[in-house]
Amino acid sequence: METAQKVFVNQDGIAVIKCPVCEGVKTTKVDTFKGTRHVVRVKCTCQETFMVNLEFRKAYRKEIKLSGDYAHLPHKRPRGKMLVVNISKTGIGAQISGAHSIKEGHELQMTFNLDDRHHSLIDKKVVVRLVRKSYVGCEFIEPTSHDRALGFYLMV
Template identity: 35%
Template sequence: MQMKVFATQDGKATIVCPQCGLTRRVDASSIYKHNKNVTVRCSCGHSFRVSFEIRQAYRKSTFLFGQYRKIMDDSTGPFRQMTVLDISQHGCRFKTPIAHNLQVNDLVHLEIPLTDARKSIIKVTAQVRYVESQTVGVAFVDFDGGSEKALSFFLLP
């Protein structure tokens, strides 16, 4: 079993031994440059695999129902349904219930209703960064109105 460990932008990560619970703070940036998958041996003797992932911003797991539409050269396509799996200040990952025609570098317009007290709706233009079957990862390019501020408040712990 491999444990995924997220590092902050400065490269610091916290590893917790699954056997004894011992916590250790490490500099993952030097490890990440060479190999993001390593085997760690705890002082209790337990060995386990760790995969490091360095992110620019906190990514929150979600289950939000929203909609997207592809922005084409001459027009925009129809809105289609999506489920937002996770979201950060810089982008999100969503899944479509049916096959789509999105490709890397396509521009899409997203509308994501949040579960905050104000029932905010994030409206943002995003660029597709990866596609794997019905799962799509996008980077936010341009927020509409107060969407960026609403997202910032939504992401607060």
């Protein structure tokens, strides 16, 4: 089974698809696929066919592995260790170490340092949107539009 190339779709429903063989690039409107199957077969002008996974996320998600801490709000208890596995300008995904009592809708404080040259501190209040065993997907409660360190980190 071939691996699908991940392609991000912008807010206008447009994706930039690059052929893995000839490296030809095509910009195409793909918003008709939103809400349906996101993995599609594409045929390039060079006749190569390949799979594309269309990502309709609001924000680019960067895969990372950074250790940190979390605490339940409002009392900062219970608390524990986590491994941040992805981050975007709107949220964070983390693997929780050990047993936990986190449920969807809980509010947490998540604290960790980026692996940028300044080791920038990220200390965010989040609401839990997804729990799958030890994985939690969270949305930032406060907007990150003014968080320069995170903005620069996501660009590189």
